[in-house]
Amino acid sequence: MDRFHIAENEKPYIIHFYLGGLIAVVQEWIKRNCADSVDDVVKTCMRYIRG
Numbered sequence: 001m002d003r004f005h006i007a008e009n010e011k012p013y014i015i016h017f018y019l020g021g022l023i024a025v026v027q028e029w030i031k032r033n034c035a036d037s038v039d040d041v042v043k044t045c046m047r048y049i050r051g
Helices: 008-031 038-050
Strands: none
Touching: 008 038
């Protein structure tokens, strides 16, 4: 986050924002009986994390 010049007071919020999203993706994947491959789910997460 330092390379993006994120303020120290904002870092915990951003971390929780991304973690909450990743947890939601995993929960949805489980809810769908893990129908998609792990690689596909990881690629989806990475695409949205990296932008």
